[in-house]
Amino acid sequence: MLLYRCLLSLFALVVLVRAARRDGLAGLKARLGHGPVVDAPHVWLHGASNGELASVRPVLTRLIAARPDLHWLITTNSATGQQMVRTWDLPRCSVRPAPLDLQRVSRRMMRRWDVRAHISLESELWPHRFAACPGPVLLLGARLSAKTARAWSRMPRLARQLLAQVRLASAQDADSARRLAELGLPDSAQGPVFDLKALYEPPETTPDAALTHAFPRTQTWLAASTHEGEDATVLDAHAALLDHAPETRLILAPRHPQRAEAIARAAQARGLTVARRSLHDAPDAQVYIADTLGEMALWYRLAGRVFIGGTLTDRGGHTPYEPASFGCALIHGPDTRNFAAPFARLAKAGAARQVAEAEALAEALLALGPSQHDAGLRAREALRQDSAPGDFVARILATLPAVGKS
Incomplete structure (x- = not known):
């Protein structure tokens, strides 16, 4: 317990400084258990x-x-x-x-x-x-x-x-x-x-007319919760995909929105046009960076194909339950240890595609184009809570x- 208390004290100092900077005295008090109660x-x-x-x-x-x-x-x-x-x-x-x-x-x-x-x-x-x-x-x-x-x-x-x-x-x-x-x-x-995540219920989110027009579901794919090291693969795959399906749109939602500027520069270096959600840009570019928090359900509703982030790095992967509940066709990398059981169920049902690099990702996206609806239904059924x-x-x-x- 002594070691834990020492480590926690150091952690507490960092948290309290951040809370004070972000939320002032109220944030500091909240982290220390003070504030109004019921x-x-x-x-x-x-x-x-x-x-x-x-x-x-x-x-x-x-x-x-x-x-x-x-x-x-x-x-x-x-x-x-x-x-x-x-x-x-x-x-x-x-x-x-x-x-x-x-x-x-x-x-x-x-x-x-x-x-x-x-x-x-x-x-x-x-x-x-x-x-x-x-x-x-x-x-x-x-x-x-x-x-x-x-x-x-x-x-x-x-x-x-x-x-x-x-x-x-x-x-x-x-x-x-x-x-x-x-x-x-x-x-x-x-x-x-x-598994509580199998009970996920999609919230009632209705995209506005501009987004619905800009992102037809059959022509839109989402890279969800990507981490550093995955964006390059996603952008390379999208550039390759545009050679075969130029009408395809990419919504790229990084796990940490503060990386948006670096992602935008990487996309532009590949000759791709870019728009950013946080800057209120018109959604008319080849790559739309969803650099906001709390809107993932909106992007799942717009995209027919989803690449699940965290699976091409050593992060263990993010949840497949949420995109599956929206009927999205699923693609992921090899690192799925955080959700080993549901990914195993997807693999057994042939309801998700695994890729390891940009060329394979582009090929999977292209192949899923005509069949994404059926693939999404298989994913939803495979992850239904028993x-x-x-x-x-x-x-x-x-x-x-x-x-x-x-």
Whole structure:
């Protein structure tokens, strides 16, 4: 625990400086657990970013409806995640920036918000927060990669103490469930394997007329959540594709929008015309850089073919569930370890194409042109969740305490 506290203290300094610079005194206070509260018993639910929170929404709405005696404190690390949850307009929910996992801060949050239970999503494992919770701790959609498990195994005592606090852990895949058990998750806490992202429900997003006109779905492909090192491959593939299908449009949505200027220069160096969403450019260029946050559903709705970013680098890949839910034909690189199970299902169903370089990406895009609709339907069917959420929600409800008992 001493090593964890030392590392966390250094991390806390960086986070607090950034919060103060971005949001001033209010941002600093929020990270330290201060700010306005709602006087009611709460379940504290935490997800790192938009993807995790979006995945739990179908479960969350059922939990809220089933427990009108509870309020919900939802925290996340990103401003766009906070805004996204606020747009859901869920009853009895408060949205706040995620506080630091410092011992005093965690205790303050539990006390001020009258927290009765804590739900953590995916890879969010926080020792001080779990230890400070007076009620049950739940892990939903828990994901523990081999690399992360090795890191925790270097602190075996801390890992056991952390997981001893968990009352229910539902892993998103069998490998994560096994690794959690090996690190010390009690047998009594081991819940069903259930991938929350398979419950993703497309939001009601309606592109404006200019975008709909500029990006016919049959002629548009999306490079979604690309990382540095992938953009060159995407741009080379698009340049090659234009030789055979000059009407094709590319929407390039980088994982980190601050890279947009460098991507624009790389596209222009290849002789491609460029427009940027953040600059309100007219969407009439060969490459449209979607350098904004929180709009991925819009781009999925416009594009008939999607290359899934993070799969040509060592990032492990991003979710295939979201583009599949929009009926997009899927293309990806070889690194899919973050979503090994769903990508395996796609491969078994012949519902996604794997590529490794620009020429193969261009060929896959060209081949999918006439058949993208059918390919998208196969992808959607391959990733349909086998288990209904009803039984899963019932298991969670059985773990949550009654009000008046902490």
